[in-house]
Amino acid sequence: MRKIVYLGLACAAFFMVSCKENASSKIKASNIESAKERDAKISLGGAIIDFDKREYDFGSVTEGDVVEGIFVISNKGKADLIILDAKASCGCTVPEWPKEAIKPGDSAELKFSFNSRGRSGKQSKSITLQTNSEKATEILRISGTVIKKS
Structure with missing residues (x-):
């Protein structure tokens, strides 16, 4: 055996x-x-993505307020930069990204809105970008404090 x-x-x-x-x-x-x-x-x-900031602190807002902000995206590379997708970490944050290619040397705006309804305390959200840059994935952060309505 x-x-x-x-x-x-x-x-x-x-x-x-x-x-x-x-x-x-x-x-x-x-x-x-x-x-x-x-x-x-x-x-x-290739395309090289750059941001004016990677974090946006909206400070303190009252529950129910909608915060809007902008990230400026620049292409420092030698090829067109394409943002394939932008996803927020939750449904309370909605990103609006440029659908057309960002030419080398040009910039574009990524706008977002954060709805504080039903939230209170310290908030930290993220927007994940899928791009054709070398790194492919970039994460932008949004934070602040929501003060509960009395």
């Missing part, structure tokens, strides 16, 4: 090792080179 178990383990080990060698041999050198070239182009000439 032991011989069968050992023989089974030896066969399994042999197949695992042989599969590993086949997988690495399937990678073509031309694919590796084209991936390196693509990555170099992205890092050298």
Whole structure:
């Protein structure tokens, strides 16, 4: 019985090792080179996103107030910057982002509104941007205090 178990383990080990060698041999050198070239182009000439600020503190507001604010987005790169999506951390915050490409050297505004209805105390919300920049994901923060209505 032991011989069968050992023989089974030896066969399994042999197949695992042989599969590993086949997988690495399937990678073509031309694919590796084209991936390196693509990555170099992205890092050298891609879109580079920059913000006037990454955090917006709205101070203190009364419950029920709607706070509106703006983040200025700049493209410091050499290719068009595209914001693919902007999602808020909750339904109380609504972002409005530019749908058209931001040309190199240009800026655009990301507007947002925060509805404080039903909230009180310290608030911290975020807006996550999906872009075509090297980092791909950027997070902007909104914070402040909501004073409960009397």
